[in-house]
Amino acid sequence: MNAPTSRRLVILRHAKAEHPDRLDDRLRPLALPGRRQAADVGASLSRDQLIPDHVICSSSVRTRQTWDLARTALAGDPQSVDVNDEAYHAGVRRLLEIVREVGDDVTTLLVVGHEPVVSQAAATLAGPGSDEAVLERVRVGVPTASYTVLETDVPWSALEPDGARLVRLVTPTA
Known part of the structure; x- marks a missing residue:
């Protein structure tokens, strides 16, 4: 049995986005199926009692829309x-640095970002006690509107590669 968990990190890939010609990548909006996916993510987070205390969201239109739609379906609001x-351009190393800046009062942290960084970050953080089947799936990438759940007993400022347990991957139903 695992030791009591003090912190949970949820890493969410944005929902399905449009691919309009000549539109800057940062400005791509969610597609209609992505809007449904995002709302489903919020409902799933609520069912799994993963209401974030704090959210780090990439500044792209599609990540902000994913968060806004997921938030409306949550059974609670984050403190910040x-x-x-x-976070839009961050690689795994920089994303981990951003997470390390989060205050220790945050017990559930949600990061909304992009592939391949979201899956690579989950794989990088996965250490002893991780679910091996989930880790193998995450290593090949995750679909839109998927999220991983990692647990750690260390403060955010001390989080290192292999420093969390990857316990779950939730993917959209359709």
Whole structure:
């Protein structure tokens, strides 16, 4: 049996986006199926009692729309939301640095971002006690509107690669 968990990190890939010609990638909006996916994510987070205390959201239109639609279906609101320009371009190392800046009063943290960084970050953080089947799936990438759940007993500022347990991957139903 695992030790009591003090913190949960939920890493969410944005929902399905449009691919309009000549539109800057940062400005791509959600597609209609993505809007449904995002609302379903919020309902799923609520069912799983993963209401975030704090949210770090990439500044792209599709990640902000994903968060806004998911938030409306949550059974509670986060204490704070950080729409973060750096999270849009961040690689795994920088994303981990951003997570390390989160206050220790946050017990459930949600990061809304992009592939391949969201799956690579989950795989990088997965250490002893992780679900091996989930880890193998995450290593090949995750579909839109999927989220991973990692648990750790260390403060955010001390989170290191292999420093969490990857316990779940939730993917959209359709």
